[in-house]
Amino acid sequence: MSDFIKITSTDIPEINGSFSSHEELYKFSIEKPEEFWGPIARARLRWDKEFTKVMDCNMEKGVFDWFIGGKLNASVQCVDRHCEVDPDRIALIWEQDEPGKEQRITFRQLKEMVCKIANVLKSEGVRKSDRVVMYISISPLAVASMLACARIGAVHSVIFAGFSAEALASRIMDAGASVVITSDQSIRGGRLIELKKTVDAAVAKCPSVRRVLVARRTGNPVPIIEGRDVWLEEAMEAQSVECIPESMDSEDSLFMLYTSGSTGKPKGLVHSTAGYLLYASFTHKQVFDIRDGDIFACVADIGWITGHSYVVYGPLVNGITTVLFESHPAYPDHGRYWEMVQRIRPTQFYGAPTAIRLLLGHDSSYVTKYDRSSLRTLGSVGEPINHEAWQWYHEVVGKGKCDVVDTWWQTETGGICISPRPSAPGAEIRSAMPMRPLFGIAPVILDDKGNVLEGRDVSGALCIRKSWPGIARTVYGDHSRYYDTYFKPYPGYYFTGDGSIRDLDGYYHITGRMDDVINVSGHRLGTAEVEDALDEHFSVAESAVVGYPHDIKGEGVYAYIVLKEGVIQEHKQIIAELRSIVRTKIAGHAVPEIMQICPSLPKTRSGKIMRRILRKIAADQIEELGDVTTLADPSIIEYIIKNHRHCI
Numbered sequence: 001m002s003d004f005i006k007i008t009s010t011d012i013p014e015i016n017g018s019f020s021s022h023e024e025l026y027k028f029s030i031e032k033p034e035e036f037w038g039p040i041a042r043a044r045l046r047w048d049k050e051f052t053k054v055m056d057c058n059m060e061k062g063v064f065d066w067f068i069g070g071k072l073n074a075s076v077q078c079v080d081r082h083c084e085v086d087p088d089r090i091a092l093i094w095e096q097d098e099p100g101k102e103q104r105i106t107f108r109q110l111k112e113m114v115c116k117i118a119n120v121l122k123s124e125g126v127r128k129s130d131r132v133v134m135y136i137s138i139s140p141l142a143v144a145s146m147l148a149c150a151r152i153g154a155v156h157s158v159i160f161a162g163f164s165a166e167a168l169a170s171r172i173m174d175a176g177a178s179v180v181i182t183s184d185q186s187i188r189g190g191r192l193i194e195l196k197k198t199v200d201a202a203v204a205k206c207p208s209v210r211r212v213l214v215a216r217r218t219g220n221p222v223p224i225i226e227g228r229d230v231w232l233e234e235a236m237e238a239q240s241v242e243c244i245p246e247s248m249d250s251e252d253s254l255f256m257l258y259t260s261g262s263t264g265k266p267k268g269l270v271h272s273t274a275g276y277l278l279y280a281s282f283t284h285k286q287v288f289d290i291r292d293g294d295i296f297a298c299v300a301d302i303g304w305i306t307g308h309s310y311v312v313y314g315p316l317v318n319g320i321t322t323v324l325f326e327s328h329p330a331y332p333d334h335g336r337y338w339e340m341v342q343r344i345r346p347t348q349f350y351g352a353p354t355a356i357r358l359l360l361g362h363d364s365s366y367v368t369k370y371d372r373s374s375l376r377t378l379g380s381v382g383e384p385i386n387h388e389a390w391q392w393y394h395e396v397v398g399k400g401k402c403d404v405v406d407t408w409w410q411t412e413t414g415g416i417c418i419s420p421r422p423s424a425p426g427a428e429i430r431s432a433m434p435m436r437p438l439f440g441i442a443p444v445i446l447d448d449k450g451n452v453l454e455g456r457d458v459s460g461a462l463c464i465r466k467s468w469p470g471i472a473r474t475v476y477g478d479h480s481r482y483y484d485t486y487f488k489p490y491p492g493y494y495f496t497g498d499g500s501i502r503d504l505d506g507y508y509h510i511t512g513r514m515d516d517v518i519n520v521s522g523h524r525l526g527t528a529e530v531e532d533a534l535d536e537h538f539s540v541a542e543s544a545v546v547g548y549p550h551d552i553k554g555e556g557v558y559a560y561i562v563l564k565e566g567v568i569q570e571h572k573q574i575i576a577e578l579r580s581i582v583r584t585k586i587a588g589h590a591v592p593e594i595m596q597i598c599p600s601l602p603k604t605r606s607g608k609i610m611r612r613i614l615r616k617i618a619a620d621q622i623e624e625l626g627d628v629t630t631l632a633d634p635s636i637i638e639y640i641i642k643n644h645r646h647c648i
């Protein structure tokens with residue numbers, strides 16, 4: 001089996017000048033960013049007022065302005081423009097959880113929904129730059145609600161509908177939102193999830209919330225609080241299908257999205273209007289080779305950045321049909337994705353390695369019995385993809401005929417930054433690595449002293465040397481946290497938090513997070529967040545959480561727990577309570593798979609927990625523990641190793 005495949009060409013018609021190679025055009029995008037991004041932004045977005053300057057960026061300070069002086073509205077880019085040309089084109093295909101059930105929405109219908117919801121929000125007193133929290137799973141109403149916020153200049157903050165009431169409440173409070181949009185329930189893999197009830201529990205702690213708009217998903221009865229809750233569809237009925245879009249500055253915030261870091265609470269990263277839209281739509285077009293009439297199936301939820309950039313904004317700015325996948329890859333059986341592909345006939349499929357790993361363990365007839373001939377590109381995102389999963393994706397799903405793109409990026413970057421495509425016609429794609437920087441992205445690898453490692457065959461911290469339009473502009477309400485996290489560690493560079501290798505051929509591989517962030521099924525989790533939750537148990541003295549390799553999830557959560565002296569409660573009972581605390585404080589996906597109760601934790605003489613050692617033990621790499629002589633009490637290691645296999 002060959003370990004590389006050929007790729008097709010990609011062009012950027014807006015760029016003037018002749019370039020003899022992909023490398024030359026890439027170099028131009030880095031060296032002359034104004035000449036590169038200016039014409040692309042002029043051509044690809046509709047401006048109410050054209051910008052007067054392409055960029056003014058300072059990597060030392062972490063301050064970025066793109067398309068200065070320009071005015072535009074995001075919802076106009078996503079719906080109005082396409083409605084004018086072809087109102088009956090399908091904008092959304094909602095692949096509902098119930099097998100075989102789908103709903104198609106045209107650009108005209110989407111525009112009407114957007115305007116009606118925008119008018120509802122206005123009638124609720126929501127104004128430009130107000131924050132609106134959404135706790136809702138993927139549906140046309142959810143997408144229309146995001147765009148409705150954009151239409152009136154409000155900032156949407158979508159919270160993944162798997163987070164607990166407490167996690168939701170802290171995000172509502174951080175954003176100071178007065179309106180929350182949710183649905184009665186959601187349904188995934190046939191299982192009902194009580195969204196409205198969770199919102200009720202969260203909002204009880206949030207005095208800022210005046211109104212909860214409730215969409216109907218299942219129609220099952222849910223408690224309604226008089227005077228506060230309003231059924232969204234009923235409120236929409238009374239509203240006009242027109243709503244004049246608010247003309248926003250390029251740098252006005254389009255949305256915020258929370259993500260976990262190594263310390264403290266999750267951060268509300270803020271994305272801009274013009275730069276974000278341009279970068280999401282440009283990368284979508286270039287990486288996935290988007291052509292008129294394409295149907296794009298990204299199976300991410302809108303609660304994550306992948307859903308924002310490649311379910312909603314990228315495809316809709318590009319005027320193509322986007323699939324909203326509400327279900328689960330193994331529901332009703334392991335052929336769900338491919339049955340959908342046969343029925344909907346998407347041209348691209350974009351999913352997560354964790355789902356691929358889940359599927360490849362099952363009979364390949366779940367794939368092969370369905371017609372996948374519509375597919376041209378298969379994408380992977382969110383975590384490292386292993387060779388086995390990549391090959392299965394390439395050979396079994398794509399029959400060796402599709403381009404497979406491992407795409408590296410982050411909530412912070414707004415869109416894909418490293419991906420095998422675009423690249424020169426015929427250039428190879430290698431298995432399981434993102435390979436090449438996108439236009440305008442200048443990756444660098446630094447050693448732990450902050451020196452830039454030039455040349456090939458080097459590894460270290462992955463940083464980006466130059467600004468690009470899609471970079472998040474700040475952390476909501478805390479710009480110094482933004483600066484400290486991303487620009488202070490390596491002055492003059494954006495620090496991604498990831499490690500990377502530039503190999504002998506100059507291709508980039510991602511080695512994983514360098515900080516205390518773990519990636520569970522593509523969900524980013526701060527170990528400190530989980531520890532904070534565990535430490536709330538009255539019997540817990542301290543805890544240390546690390547990631548360990550997990551066959552399906554990529555990483556699993558491993559918690560080492562130290563109990564207070566004199567605790568007599570049964571360990572099994574404590575562990576059950578700890579699970580429930582993490583579920584209540586954060587979310588189901590944060591609950592540790594493994595918990596080990598230990599008498600103490602390995603610490604240095606200055607009291608720092610030696611996480612490196614705990615990670616090695618969790619990963620079963622006992623022989624690679626390294627130097628343990630600096631520990632205050634080396635005997636604890638022996639104890640932990642001995643009991644490592646007997647944990648719960």
Ligand code: PRX
Pocket residue numbers: 259305306380381382383384385406407408409410411412434496497498510512513519522523524
């Ligand atoms: O560690 C990297 C990993 O996911 C992190 C970003 O997570 P999040 O902000 O939730 O965004 C996920 C969707 C873009 C990164 O810092 N990651 C993302 N893509 C890849 C990856 N790791 C390896 N390979 C990838 N292709």
